[in-house]
Amino acid sequence: MQTQPEADLNQQLAALLARPLGERADFLAELAQVDPEQAASLVRMLDQSEPATVRQADVIADLETRREFDSDTYLQRRSQMLEQVWRGRRLGDYEVESILGQGGMGIVLAARSVLTNDRVAIKMVRPDMLGPNLDQRLTRESDAMGRLVHPGIARFLGLARTDEGRPFLIMERVDGLSLDRAVAELDLSARVRLLRAIAEVVGVAHAGQIVHRDLKPSNILVDQQGQVKLLDFGIAKCLDDGPTQARTLTADRMLTPRYAAPEQIRGESVGPAADVHALGVILVELVTGCESGAVSSTSGFLAEQISAAAISDPWLRAIAESAMAGSLAIRYPDANAFAAELTRWLAGAKPKVLRWTERVRRQWLDRRQALSVTAGALVVTALLTAFGWYEWVFLERTIEPGYALIERDLVGLTGAQKASIREAFVRDAEGDRNSAIALMKTVADTHPDQPFPAVMVAIWLGARGVAGTEPYVAEARELLNKHDNPFLSLFLEGNLNKGNVVDDRRAMASALALRPSAWKLRYGLSHIAIGRNEGELARQELAQIQFTHYRDRRVPQVLADRALLGDCAAVRPEISRLPEDRPIWRLWVTAACDFSEGKLEAASQGFTAILEAPANTREPSTEDIVRSAQLLTLGQGGRWAALLDEAALGYRRSREQHDVYSAHRDAVMALTAAKLLGRDAEAADWLSRVLAVSEFEYQVDAHIAVRLMGLHSSYSVPAMRARVETDMANFPGLSYLLLALEAWQSGDADSARSELARARREGLAETRFAPVLAALERGLGVTQGDNPVLLWFAPWSDWIAQWVVPAAVLSTSPSSEQVGSD
Secondary structure (H helix, E strand, O other), X not given: OOOHHHHHHHHHHHHHHOOOHHHHHHHXXXXXXXXXXXXXXXXXXXXXXXOOOOXXXXXXXHHHHHHHOOHHHHHHHOHHHHXXXXXXXXXXXXXXXXEEXXXXXXXXXXXXXXXXXXXXXXXXXXXXHOOOOHHHHHHHHHXXXXXXXXXXXXXXXXXXXXXXXXXXXXXXOOOOEEHHHHOOOOOHHHHHHHHHHHHHHHHHHHHOOOOOOOOOHHHEEEOOOOOEEEOOOOHHHXXXXXXXXXXXXXXXXXXXXXXXXXXXXXXXXXXXHHHHHHHHHHHHHHHHOOOOOOOOOHHHHHHOOOOOOOOOOHHHHHHHHHHOOOXXXXXXXXXXXXXXXXXXXXXXXXXXXXXXXXXXXXXXXXXXXXXXXXXXXXXXXXXXXXXXHHHHHHOOOEEEOOXXXXXXXXXXXXXXXXXXXXXHHHHHHOOOHHHHXXXXXXXXXXXXXXXXXXXXHHHHHHHHOOOOOHHXXXXXXXXXXXXXXXXXXXXXXXXXXXXXXXXXXXXXXXHHHHOOOOHHHHHXXXXXXXHOOOHHHHHHHHHOOOOOOOOOOHHHHHHHHHHHOOOHHHHHHHHOOOOOOOHHHHHHHHHHHHHHOOOHHHHHHHHHHHHXXXXXHOOHHHHHHHHHHHHHHHHHOOOHHHHHHHHHXXXXXXXXXXXXXXXXXXXXXXXXXXHHHOOHHHHHHHHHHHOOXXXXXXXXXXXXXXXXXXXXXXXXXXXXXHHOHHHHHHOOHHHHHHHXXXXXXXXXXXXXXXXXHXXXXXXXXXXXXXXXXXXXXXXXXXXXXXXXXXXXXXXXXXHHHHHXXXXXXXXXXXXXXXXXXX
């Protein structure tokens, strides 16, 4: 009766004989790397079965030749053969299911326990790495690896041996993507946050006196929840911690030269700083997007030094340079120090390595052996210190944290001019933009060669839609062409609201990548996402905002927007951080949370309290938004009479102040309330006011709202065309949007849908007209994405669609409920 090993050998021999003659040596070469004894047995059996065809000596010579060949490349080319060699093999209490990968130490197998059915990963050490001391080192280190328990580290489950006594490592099997694949769709800030999480995990190991020694993207996995898992902790130390002779034989295979620290390459003892060097290389790759290059030897490594010069952000570049420094005195001592620097960068703070005291200390430590304490050396040191303070401290001081504007942006201005600019930002933060613009204009006029004030004037005037802004924009661009300030150039282009939201988003995101602490840019990106009906992206952008202080008028706006987008659980704890002397802000954000959570009565009371607050406590910059919120709260609650009264009062106030935007909102709300109350005469009056709006986007929105209420009005498409004649040349899709509106008004819904499809094909969804395009699509029942993202601003027809009975929305003839015309 055959024993199990004999049966396995016969089965392998049968499979071998079934292969073509040219593949048999390859198969035996693969098998020899994972089970030399079985390969030798098969050679003998094969020699006996077909002595004339295959000669034992020829096969053995072939095996030796292939062992000298690069084993990793060889194994990778023949993964199918490896599967056949390993699949179904028993290793102690585990059965191999598949091959997970191959590396410098050997092969990684997916296996399952025959006792508990647990899924594990098994690491088989390459046969040529086995030595008399390996068992001792593995046993010694396995205790330490077993104690290293952390959610971010793949657990070491134990050390076992095959029936032949060959050791193998049992590890937690992790499902996820390697780091380089996981970051493919992430922006710069998200990549840095992920690397910080990795460094924090490595820091836990360093605190336990465990060094990884082979950190690289393939040893870092990211699961579906975005959590990192580090593989192979401690294993490199086991395989590379023997006598000098053994280390010399294996170092070239155990290292991944691209990520190895100089002291590793030299064969010296290593500590936590070696892992920091690898983290620095990974940082360069994540920021610049360069791929990991394969280097096969230490000489190849020395020819391919990794440089941080390609990193445009000066702070990140300094962090990477310090992490990869050849001198241990300059390099971060461990991963925790490296993670702390990334945390500072994410918070918009200057890295510690750039503080002049730290730079002087590191340079002194690095050069102390070569420096003699002489008067000349002291003078040079003093000069370098003074220059370093100016370059790395003074010029990096923050001027306006929300935009991450720094002293370097104001180079060339006098102290008085800088003081005026600071005061302008204070006024703007308090909501007094008129004074802010006046102060900034004064600086721009008195120093026409400095681009910064011209940039701010162009942006602030453009945000208001003020006529005559273009000369300021042209002047700012001309000055920026003469000055090397890529951030200001991107900052300008991203905030001009040129109409093409794709270009605006690209410029704003690029500026944010240069200075990630500029939370007001991220706030702008969130509103671009809202305009494109990308609610989840808007929520993600807002959630990433970290305030440096809470006294800016946009802080409650950000929190209120987050609340309306469903993040009340995260927003409510922030309310207590708002200034106590700004009770209006606290009321506003609280009411926004109540509104989002469906507590409409509480929300209405909060908004009313804000609007009825004493004049000396009111906030002009927030009052209009709060009025919109109050009207929407009344509408959501179906309080139509109260909505009509509030909207009528607001309309009169808006007309007195020549506020077209608010007048349009109030008229649409009043029309909706009158219609739903059945007050036809009042509805007819409000209809004429709604359709008299002059701004094009509001005019389109008005006609959508009117149609949603089952009303009818005649209007002239050519007249509407005349109002956007200039825009028509830049946005061809506008003409199709107008044709769609005309077709819908005449009762031809199918033609309207067809014209909308043409407008979208012409790219109108990538422009500032995207919200009205989407609103018209929803009114016509065209399915384009999710439900509308509703905030405190137009298009108001999106809110109307929630309140009215949409029976007449898709009617093909003018509604019988016609109550007026223009």
